[in-house]
Amino acid sequence: MATQRVFVANRGEIALRIIDACDRLGFETVLGVSLPDKESLPARRAVKTVVLGGPRAAESYLNVPAVVHAAVATGCTAVHPGYGFLSERADFARLCAEDGLVFVGPRPEQLEALGDKISARRLAESVGVPVSPGGPTQTAADALALARKIGFPVLVKAAFGGGGRGMKQVHDEAGLVAAWELASSEASASFGDGTVFIERFVQSAKHVEVQILGDAHGHRIHLAERECSLQYRYQKIIEEAPCVALSDEARQRLHGYALRIADALDYVSLGTVEFLVDVDRGDICFLEVNPRVQVEHPVTEAITGVDLVREQLLVAFGEPLRLRQEDVRVDGHAVELRLTAQDPAHGLRPSPGRLTHWRPSPVGGARWDTHMYEGYLFPPYYDALMAKVITHGADRQAALARARAAIAGLEVRGCTTNQALLQELLDTPEIIHDTVTTRWLEDRFAKEMQL
Amino acid sequence: MATQRVFVANRGEIALRIIDACDRLGFETVLGVSLPDKESLPARRAVKTVVLGGPRAAESYLNVPAVVHAAVATGCTAVHPGYGFLSERADFARLCAEDGLVFVGPRPEQLEALGDKISARRLAESVGVPVSPGGPTQTAADALALARKIGFPVLVKAAFGGGGRGMKQVHDEAGLVAAWELASSEASASFGDGTVFIERFVQSAKHVEVQILGDAHGHRIHLAERECSLQYRYQKIIEEAPCVALSDEARQRLHGYALRIADALDYVSLGTVEFLVDVDRGDICFLEVNPRVQVEHPVTEAITGVDLVREQLLVAFGEPLRLRQEDVRVDGHAVELRLTAQDPAHGLRPSPGRLTHWRPSPVGGARWDTHMYEGYLFPPYYDALMAKVITHGADRQAALARARAAIAGLEVRGCTTNQALLQELLDTPEIIHDTVTTRWLEDRFAKEMQL
Amino acid sequence: MDIDLEELATMVELLKEAEFTEFRYEKGDMRLVISRGAVTANHETTPVGVPGKPAVAPASPLQSPKASPVVAEPAVHEGAEVVQAPLLGTFYACPKPGEPPFVRVGDRVEARTVLCIVEVMKLMNSVEAGCSGVIAAIHAEDGQLVEFGQSLFSIIPGDA
Amino acid sequence: MDIDLEELATMVELLKEAEFTEFRYEKGDMRLVISRGAVTANHETTPVGVPGKPAVAPASPLQSPKASPVVAEPAVHEGAEVVQAPLLGTFYACPKPGEPPFVRVGDRVEARTVLCIVEVMKLMNSVEAGCSGVIAAIHAEDGQLVEFGQSLFSIIPGDA
Numbered sequence A, B: 001m002a003t004q005r006v007f008v009a010n011r012g013e014i015a016l017r018i019i020d021a022c023d024r025l026g027f028e029t030v031l032g033v034s035l036p037d038k039e040s041l042p043a044r045r046a047v048k049t050v051v052l053g054g055p056r057a058a059e060s061y062l063n064v065p066a067v068v069h070a071a072v073a074t075g076c077t078a079v080h081p082g083y084g085f086l087s088e089r090a091d092f093a094r095l096c097a098e099d100g101l102v103f104v105g106p107r108p109e110q111l112e113a114l115g116d117k118i119s120a121r122r123l124a125e126s127v128g129v130p131v132s133p134g135g136p137t138q139t140a141a142d143a144l145a146l147a148r149k150i151g152f153p154v155l156v157k158a159a160f161g162g163g164g165r166g167m168k169q170v171h172d173e174a175g176l177v178a179a180w181e182l183a184s185s186e187a188s189a190s191f192g193d194g195t196v197f198i199e200r201f202v203q204s205a206k207h208v209e210v211q212i213l214g215d216a217h218g219h220r221i222h223l224a225e226r227e228c229s230l231q232y233r234y235q236k237i238i239e240e241a242p243c244v245a246l247s248d249e250a251r252q253r254l255h256g257y258a259l260r261i262a263d264a265l266d267y268v269s270l271g272t273v274e275f276l277v278d279v280d281r282g283d284i285c286f287l288e289v290n291p292r293v294q295v296e297h298p299v300t301e302a303i304t305g306v307d308l309v310r311e312q313l314l315v316a317f318g319e320p321l322r323l324r325q326e327d328v329r330v331d332g333h334a335v336e337l338r339l340t341a342q343d344p345a346h347g348l349r350p351s352p353g354r355l356t357h358w359r360p361s362p363v364g365g366a367r368w369d370t371h372m373y374e375g376y377l378f379p380p381y382y383d384a385l386m387a388k389v390i391t392h393g394a395d396r397q398a399a400l401a402r403a404r405a406a407i408a409g410l411e412v413r414g415c416t417t418n419q420a421l422l423q424e425l426l427d428t429p430e431i432i433h434d435t436v437t438t439r440w441l442e443d444r445f446a447k448e449m450q451l
Numbered sequence C, D: 001m002d003i004d005l006e007e008l009a010t011m012v013e014l015l016k017e018a019e020f021t022e023f024r025y026e027k028g029d030m031r032l033v034i035s036r037g038a039v040t041a042n043h044e045t046t047p048v049g050v051p052g053k054p055a056v057a058p059a060s061p062l063q064s065p066k067a068s069p070v071v072a073e074p075a076v077h078e079g080a081e082v083v084q085a086p087l088l089g090t091f092y093a094c095p096k097p098g099e100p101p102f103v104r105v106g107d108r109v110e111a112r113t114v115l116c117i118v119e120v121m122k123l124m125n126s127v128e129a130g131c132s133g134v135i136a137a138i139h140a141e142d143g144q145l146v147e148f149g150q151s152l153f154s155i156i157p158g159d160a
Helices: A012-025 A035-039 A041-045 A064-073 A090-098 A108-115 A117-126 A140-150 A173-191 A248-265 A297-304 A308-316 A396-408 A419-426 A440-450 B012-025 B035-039 B041-045 B064-073 B090-098 B108-115 B117-126 B140-150 B173-191 B248-265 B297-304 B308-316 B396-408 B419-426 B440-450 C005-017 D005-017
Strands: A005-008 A028-034 A048-053 A078-080 A134-137 A154-158 A168-170 A196-200 A206-214 A220-232 A235-241 A269-278 A283-290 A333-340 A357-359 A366-370 A385-393 A411-413 B005-008 B028-034 B048-053 B078-080 B134-137 B154-158 B168-170 B196-200 B206-214 B220-232 B235-241 B269-278 B283-290 B333-340 B357-359 B366-370 B385-393 B411-413 C022-027 C030-035 C081-084 C089-092 C114-120 C123-128 C133-138 C151-157 D022-027 D030-035 D081-084 D089-092 D114-120 D123-128 D133-138 D151-157
Touching: A005 A012, A005 A064, A012 A028, A012 A041, A012 A308, A012 A366, A012 A385, A028 A035, A028 A041, A028 A064, A035 A041, A035 A048, A041 B041, A048 A064, A064 A078, A064 A090, A064 C089, A064 C114, A078 A308, A090 A108, A108 A117, A108 A248, A117 A134, A117 A248, A117 A283, A134 A140, A140 A154, A140 A173, A140 A196, A154 A173, A168 A173, A173 A196, A206 A248, A206 A308, A220 A248, A220 A297, A220 A440, A235 A297, A235 A419, A248 A269, A248 A283, A269 A308, A297 A308, A297 A333, A297 A366, A297 A385, A333 A396, A333 A419, A366 A396, A385 A396, A396 A419, B005 B012, B005 B064, B012 B028, B012 B041, B012 B308, B012 B366, B012 B385, B028 B035, B028 B041, B028 B064, B035 B041, B035 B048, B048 B064, B064 B078, B064 B090, B064 D089, B064 D114, B078 B308, B090 B108, B108 B117, B108 B248, B117 B134, B117 B248, B117 B283, B134 B140, B140 B154, B140 B173, B140 B196, B154 B173, B168 B173, B173 B196, B206 B248, B206 B308, B220 B248, B220 B297, B220 B440, B235 B297, B235 B419, B248 B269, B248 B283, B269 B308, B297 B308, B297 B333, B297 B366, B297 B385, B333 B396, B333 B419, B366 B396, B385 B396, B396 B419, C089 C123, C114 C151, D089 D123, D114 D151
Parallel strands: A005 A028, A005 A078, A028 A048, B005 B028, B005 B078, B028 B048
Antiparallel strands: A134 A196, A154 A168, A154 A196, A206 A220, A206 A269, A220 A235, A235 A333, A269 A283, A333 A385, A357 A411, A366 A385, B134 B196, B154 B168, B154 B196, B206 B220, B206 B269, B220 B235, B235 B333, B269 B283, B333 B385, B357 B411, B366 B385, C022 C030, C030 D022, C081 C151, C089 C114, C114 C123, C133 C151, D022 D030, D081 D151, D089 D114, D114 D123, D133 D151
């Protein structure tokens, strides 16, 4: 392959991960950073670094003209958006294409098809993948009627703009109307569309997602599933692979659903199909597709041995997938802990600052994906992720045991972190016995507050 | 600590390892390279790179004036010599000190005390650590007399200049005289001293070494032992930690011996005390001390969770050791495979070349220390080490199983490597059952040649 | 500009008499070059700091594009106001290709004087001086990428 | 530099008397270039930013100290022989501090002419031209670290 020069349009640990993947493929890298990120480790590792704009993401990491201009001006052949920021923006992908830059991700039309909950659900339904009861509503009255049909409590959220952002849970009709009005006005303000989505609030379900990978030559495979039920306000804290709570039958079905959606899109690049699984009732319903590399991708790498970021780069440059479905084997179990600069004693509020001491322990079998270094000034402008600690074991208990050792061996000073919370969680029966569902942690915190 | 700027006087994977350790401590790095190494990955990762000289090590990595001059001229505060090259040169360490550079290693007088086999043995004996029967000889006649006393076969080597270099095994008096003359002339040529060392050739012993670490404040600890019996012509191929063949009693004794030697030297920095252990007879005899970071240090990191290179840097800058002996715990078992650009089909002859394909598999629990990247031109001037693959498991079999998966998952093209040999070795009963001694592989190859 | 005019006058007087095609005078950091006849090609490459002059690099400390991306900070002009790029883009010193630049070193500028254009994705953004004074240095090169916050001009403030 | 226009005027007066095609005056970071007759475009683009002229950096492509350590390769002079550093060390352009340099741009040199000294650990190594010709460019800076193989001089070969 001709030498490529990849513009990395992201920051933090994922920027480091992408730069290393490029280094190992013999690709050059140019990193676009915000002013405060000039002193970051990715800025050191990239062959070249360019300051896109000021601290606020809108001026830098979300500054589409600056990113594209910088990529072209530095002679890059491709742009890797990482996760978050511009990674799911069809307009950005299209602009890259217009300027002759390979966008490392799916095609713009695929991003569009997956960009809003309505069309994504429609797609899933069209190929017989079950979705949660609910739908889009134009008026509070519609919403009320729909809610009565599917039954309270329900989730209320803007139809456009994915993730957990602005999602609200309501338990009665009064609450619904209020929430609907707010969501609708927010939605029309931010997305120019007041459509509000109503869906059943699943009381106790596991968040299970399937890793998919496709090339430009019609090959598509899945790389098994991950479980990410341990969340706090839709932010994942501990992820693992595979999901041991699934029956083989349910697992087969899940993988099948994911591939059906990938096929329907003729999906190219790396992606994740998210589902809610009611383990007791065996119900599965489609949530959404994340058309990008996922924060928790390393747990899948650990159990399959597939370098997902490398494969994502290669298929973006048109290489056919060397992997076939039958080559994908799952070995053991992997766990990822998200160490964040958040204070568990105060509702996980962010606590940026200067890292005066950063001494992770290189215990065997633990992988640290992190951009931390001693003396680093953890900036207040972006998300709180400091490090991902990935451990692997023959089985789930072995992986958890390694995770305990790895997090216990970390010495960090200068920012308040969630280290203690992670340690506590790893010793919690619900987690040891894998009974956690997506609401568990919030309920637990709620209880603690009441004490 | 004030920001340090460390001159990295080495290459390959260990240069990368040192640069990363410095990055994580917030230290700046300057890398001194040979001309062909300008395009190496360490050269990309260092904050600054300086070309010391031409391809031959004598012009670059062994070029003392160039290294010291470059370190001073680039404003470095310290020099890390890695392993090999200048790492054991007392004259170099002294020159660094004179020019105000911290030498990341023991003090010059300690390097001198350990630099030649005679004084090292004397030191060991002085603190009651057993050494192998043998000693220095000035004439072939002395040698003959000594050999008769200790019995054939014996090992013949120059007294100065450590490692396996120029070591010869002789089985009879005729062979001894010839070997002695050669060794002596070589020795006086290279070291200006014709003294030749004669010692008993141990037929079946394990190579076991103890990791020691000391600070400038009189704290000294050991970090358990490693076994490196699987060697070919004194080049280690597979290393592991701990050494499961040792009885607890023998292990205690071994660690005690190592600390005794460390104490006798008031040893500062990282070091390895090497022993030959006759497992059946329970005999232990001292071989030598390697006063530097060892190639196989990661297996010790995996079982103890201690970042040895980080600790080595910190004690070099005068920080007291935070670790106490009681903090050092051994968890599970770790194995390291040395992937080299050597052709097993032709007596492991070097086979440098352009890496057209480099696709390691990120299987869980495997650590890759490597400077390889796709398109890298593997140079013919230096040693053949391409990568170290370190795996960890709850026990030895689990670690070996991971190692098999990791090496099997590697796709490499462009150089002939010893990958197939490593895979074969991992499936060999002698290795699975840990009966290997230091001569085993050579004998095995010898047999194969005869077939 | 502390030129000793008397000294210079004397020198010029003397030089009138002397027959030469090139006269160079160096003293400490002072340097004088006077040529007669055709300007030889190599004059472009003579003085310290001609564009692309590589030997400058080792002079700077550990300033890789990493440590401070793309540019090392320019030599400080005491009391100079440094005009920085308000956004990332392509630096244009001239209104149109071929035309003379907006400003040259030594030019007097007012706060509203346009110094250059920074273009990002076909959008032209003109950059104004922001203060009145004299251009002491131009730190960016025509047609090159400038980063957000990169130093473009140094201006010695002061009114005419 | 703060231009004193009066001073400048006086100077220009004086220079009227002098006969020259090019007049260069440098002191510290100040630099004056006055030319008569054809002015090479180069003068516009050679601003005051003398030492460490930073705007150069963005011009170079992906040339970090990594890609090519310490220095980018110098602007090529067609047909010029490039004299490289035979070893790493400190580059000295002059036999002794304060003395004039061994050679200047424009100087004619022979194969055995000493161009500079590269010092490593107090050992002085003189570097010879290796060919006869005219010095077209000097790529290293006095007193700075030069690497093994780094370009030091460009010589346009040719005999007198």
